[in-house]
Amino acid sequence: MSRQRREKPDFSKKNHHKKSRDNHRGKQAQRDMLVEESEEATLEDTVIGKHATTEALKENRGNKLFLQEDIKGSRIEELKQLAQEKSVSIKWVPKTKLDEMVDGANHQGIVMKTTPYEYLSLSELLEKTKEKENRFFLILDSIMDPHNLGSMLRTADAVNVDGVIIPKHRAVGVTPVVVKTSTGAVEHIPIARVTNLSQTVKELKEHNIWVFGTDMTGTDYREWNVSGDIALIIGNEGKGMGQALKKEVDEMITIPIEGHVQSLNAGVAAGLLMYEVYRKRS
Numbered sequence: 001m002s003r004q005r006r007e008k009p010d011f012s013k014k015n016h017h018k019k020s021r022d023n024h025r026g027k028q029a030q031r032d033m034l035v036e037e038s039e040e041a042t043l044e045d046t047v048i049g050k051h052a053t054t055e056a057l058k059e060n061r062g063n064k065l066f067l068q069e070d071i072k073g074s075r076i077e078e079l080k081q082l083a084q085e086k087s088v089s090i091k092w093v094p095k096t097k098l099d100e101m102v103d104g105a106n107h108q109g110i111v112m113k114t115t116p117y118e119y120l121s122l123s124e125l126l127e128k129t130k131e132k133e134n135r136f137f138l139i140l141d142s143i144m145d146p147h148n149l150g151s152m153l154r155t156a157d158a159v160n161v162d163g164v165i166i167p168k169h170r171a172v173g174v175t176p177v178v179v180k181t182s183t184g185a186v187e188h189i190p191i192a193r194v195t196n197l198s199q200t201v202k203e204l205k206e207h208n209i210w211v212f213g214t215d216m217t218g219t220d221y222r223e224w225n226v227s228g229d230i231a232l233i234i235g236n237e238g239k240g241m242g243q244a245l246k247k248e249v250d251e252m253i254t255i256p257i258e259g260h261v262q263s264l265n266a267g268v269a270a271g272l273l274m275y276e277v278y279r280k281r282s
Helices: 024-040 050-058 074-085 095-101 122-128 146-158 176-181 197-206 266-281
Strands: 046-048 062-068 089-093 110-114 136-140 163-167 191-194 210-220 230-234 251-254
Touching: 046 050, 046 176, 050 062, 050 074, 050 110, 050 176, 062 074, 062 095, 074 089, 122 163, 122 191, 122 197, 136 146, 136 197, 136 266, 146 163, 146 176, 146 266, 163 197, 191 197, 197 210, 197 230, 230 266
Parallel strands: 062 089, 136 163, 136 230, 163 191, 210 230, 210 251
Antiparallel strands: 046 110, 062 110
16 A cells, blocks of 8 residues: 655754763762662662563662572672672561562562663664654553563563553553563663643654554555654553544554454564564565
């Protein structure tokens, strides 16, 4: 299916000042302060499990590593070594303590307090990706299940999605479950958090990015034209896309279903469509 491209408006480039790095002493002092407060930190500033903890350490987000006191093995030795390289202190605690810290989540004997996850703004995401060709963004409309978000981020990283956009309100953010389910992919894919998705879609279209929604009716995804810069919206697990958002998209995409169910799980649908873009662009 062919389509005419929009005329690209002339946008003035914004200067973004990079944050200057603290010296080693300043960083250590800040880290020591965070370590003292780590046990009081919010659950959002926590990662659990080997893969998520390893990736967070590599990205220098670790504050204090808690390990189950009777846990052993090569993976633990690798984590210990990485934590030492990153100057992250280690504390051995009973399993019951770890259970309390993560509200009973499956931590695999590994819990780490981290610095808060740093979301991007939409303008920062667009600036970060401006040199790329055929950009592909994923927009998540009120996804509530952290497992769904984590699995989508894992797939998005696997197929080189350039960025994920989520709303600030009435949607799950980056939680320990999300990080663990993504197996650390959250550390590698940019996530922008925005106040208003409808306004966000309008801004994306102004930047000549074609925006596609998902619904039970629309263009068969197998006939989907994925050329150029595109963004794909995945709706809420139960309600799908909001009506106001549907009015803003360029085209609706659908996955044909012949069985008895009405729709696919949001994570499954997102995975299928992301791989369709990957397939057509390979």
